[in-house]
Amino acid sequence: MALFATLTQKELRVVRALQHERDYLAGEVVFDQGEEGQALYVMVSGRVAIGLVGSTPDASFTVVAELAPGDFFGEMALLDDAPRMAQARALEDCCLVAFFREDFMLLLETHPTIASKIAIQLARHMGQRLRAAGSRALLSRSALS
Amino acid sequence: MTSDGPDRAGEVLAGPIVWAGIIATTSLLLLLLQGVLWLVIPALLGLILYYLLQPAVRRLVFSGLDHELAASLVAGVFFVAIAAALALVLPWAAAQATNWHMSLSRYLDGGVSLLERTLRLLESESGLLRNAHVAETVTARIDELTSGFVERHLPDVAMAVAAWLPSILLAPLLTYFFLRDGRRFARFLARAMPNAYFERTLKLLHEVNQTTRAYFVGLIQLTLVEGALLALGLVWIGLPGAMGLGFLVAVMAWVPYVGSAAGGLMLLMVAATDFPNTLWPTYAAGALFLAVRLLDDFVLMPLIIGRHLRLHPLVAILMLFAGGVIAGVAGLMLVLPVLGVVMVVGETLGRIVTDPRLRARHRHALRLRRRQAAMNLPRP
Numbered sequence: 151m152a153l154f155a156t157l158t159q160k161e162l163r164v165v166r167a168l169q170h171e172r173d174y175l176a177g178e179v180v181f182d183q184g185e186e187g188q189a190l191y192v193m194v195s196g197r198v199a200i201g202l203v204g205s206t207p208d209a210s211f212t213v214v215a216e217l218a219p220g221d222f223f224g225e226m227a228l229l230d231d232a233p234r235m236a237q238a239r240a241l242e243d244c245c246l247v248a249f250f251r252e253d254f255m256l257l258l259e260t261h262p263t264i265a266s267k268i269a270i271q272l273a274r275h276m277g278q279r280l281r282a283a284g285s286r287a288l289l290s291r292s293a294l295s
Numbered sequence: 296m297t298s299d300g301p302d303r304a305g306e307v308l309a310g311p312i313v314w315a316g317i318i319a320t321t322s323l324l325l326l327l328l329q330g331v332l333w334l335v336i337p338a339l340l341g342l343i344l345y346y347l348l349q350p351a352v353r354r355l356v357f358s359g360l361d362h363e364l365a366a367s368l369v370a371g372v373f374f375v376a377i378a379a380a381l382a383l384v385l386p387w388a389a390a391q392a393t394n395w396h397m398s399l400s401r402y403l404d405g406g407v408s409l410l411e412r413t414l415r416l417l418e419s420e421s422g423l424l425r426n427a428h429v430a431e432t433v434t435a436r437i438d439e440l441t442s443g444f445v446e447r448h449l450p451d452v453a454m455a456v457a458a459w460l461p462s463i464l465l466a467p468l469l470t471y472f473f474l475r476d477g478r479r480f481a482r483f484l485a486r487a488m489p490n491a492y493f494e495r496t497l498k499l500l501h502e503v504n505q506t507t508r509a510y511f512v513g514l515i516q517l518t519l520v521e522g523a524l525l526a527l528g529l530v531w532i533g534l535p536g537a538m539g540l541g542f543l544v545a546v547m548a549w550v551p552y553v554g555s556a557a558g559g560l561m562l563l564m565v566a567a568t569d570f571p572n573t574l575w576p577t578y579a580a581g582a583l584f585l586a587v588r589l590l591d592d593f594v595l596m597p598l599i600i601g602r603h604l605r606l607h608p609l610v611a612i613l614m615l616f617a618g619g620v621i622a623g624v625a626g627l628m629l630v631l632p633v634l635g636v637v638m639v640v641g642e643t644l645g646r647i648v649t650d651p652r653l654r655a656r657h658r659h660a661l662r663l664r665r666r667q668a669a670m671n672l673p674r675p
Contacts, residue, residue, distance in 0.1 A: 167362065167478070168478075170482060170485055170486065170493075170497070171486075172490060172493060174490060175660070175663040175664060175667055176663075177659075177663055178490060178659070178660050178663055179491075179656050179659070179660075180490070181494065182652060182656070185494075186494075187494075188494040188495075188497055188498050189493075189494055189497060248493070248494075248497075250497045250501075252497075252501045259353065259357070260353050260356045260357050261356070261357070
């Protein structure tokens with residue numbers, strides 16, 4: 151799991167005590183667009199799609215990303231309680247591990263080393279996404295010009 | 296994969312129906328809890344000790360200790376210290392039992408004498424009271440009531456303490472398990488929730504924990520501040536045993552109204568007995584008690600507890616009265632923490648029940664699970 155890749159076995163045991171394992175069936179919604187985010191999810195098995203849902207009743211689901219085991223999503227929920235920007239939907243039966251925001255805050259107090267390792271992994275992940283989004287924007291601008 | 300976005304419709308604030316449910320549930324719980332006080336009292340004590348000891352457990356975990364070991368260590372050290380203190384105090388207390396018996400009678404007589412002196416003073420100022428012989432009549436009635444009071448009631452009190460002892464001994468055990476398995480219990484509850492309500496349940500459990508912590512930690516802070524103020528005041532007045540008396544009166548205030556009134560009365564009786572020749576220390580002790588109570592009720596309580604519980608003062612006062620009517624002294628003690636927790640649960644449930652999207656997601660998940668369960672079954 152990329153998020154916990156830098157943790158030692160002892161540190162992983164601490165994190166495992168805070169995790170919640172959840173099973174979802176194919177087609178089940180993990181979280182909704184616009185919902186207040188409370189937890190980050192790490193994929194253990196199966197596939198999950200992150201996508202945008204339109205506002206009309208027959209709106210289609212526009213897939214933005216497809217995630218496989220080891221990936222994580224909903225990470226902004228660890229930082230603030232802003233509404234989710236996209237919907238997460240199970241594409242096949244999957245097992246996810248949820249990590250609650252308040253448990254992360256507790257980790258910052260009791261195990262700052264573990265929390266900072268997780269925070270650095272989160273920052274790296276967001277940096278990669280920001281760079282990818284920047285490259286896409288550059289490509290679109292050059293295509294337009 | 297989240298960021299700022301539009302909030303979904305369907306979230307509503309708790310309305311009158313939810314609040315009626317909260318008040319009805321609180322009243323019903325008080326009625327039910329009254330029947331299991333043998334468990335409720337140690338559970339409350341256990342919760343107070345849990346919130347008192349939790350920072351020490353966290354500090355040990357922070358220094359690298361395993362959570363279970365830290366919980367066992369903190370609980371063990373605390374209870375061994377309490378047991379050692381009791382082992383030292385109990386033989387001394389047993390030896391002093393006769394003295395205490397005499398002291399109780401002496402303080403009771405001191406209280407009656409204070410009342411008589413005050414009434415005589417009033418009679419000397421008012422002809423109406425003098426003609427009605429108020430001092431004489433009231434003193435005679437109180438003498439009638441209090442003669443042999445201690446002898447009559449001491450065996451009952453001793454029996455009640457003996458009957459409650461096994462139940463009170465549950466408190467350390469509960470504290471240990473709260474410290475060790477509190478998080479495990481929260482995970483167990485969250486696991487039982489359907490996926491659609493999972494995140495809301497996590498938040499709800501966190502808020503319930505925050506509310507109870509706010510109440511009990513606030514109560515401890517309030518007791519310390521009130522005890523210190525009373526002790527300082529009593530030291531200034533010159534009352535013997537001022538420190539112990541100040542903190543005892545502060546602890547008695549845990550029972551709203553009844554405990555406070557009994558604490559105030561006790562202060563007056565002690566002051567009147569220890570200063571039989573002058574009235575000013577008794578009046579000063581009374582004024583000090585009133586000043587601390589006013590400070591407590593109108594400044595410290597809203598500041599320390601009310602702010603965390605987010606209770607409207609009028610609701611809190613009305614519920615205190617209702618708690619007293621429903622479950623007596625136990626109701627007075629329990630009503631605010633129970634109301635705080637029921638309020639958080641009620642408001643969250645109200646939001647979940649009135650959120651059509653969450654209900655739809657749950658129904659959708661149930662359909663998927665039914666379909667999966669019926670897969671590959673031959674048609675009838």
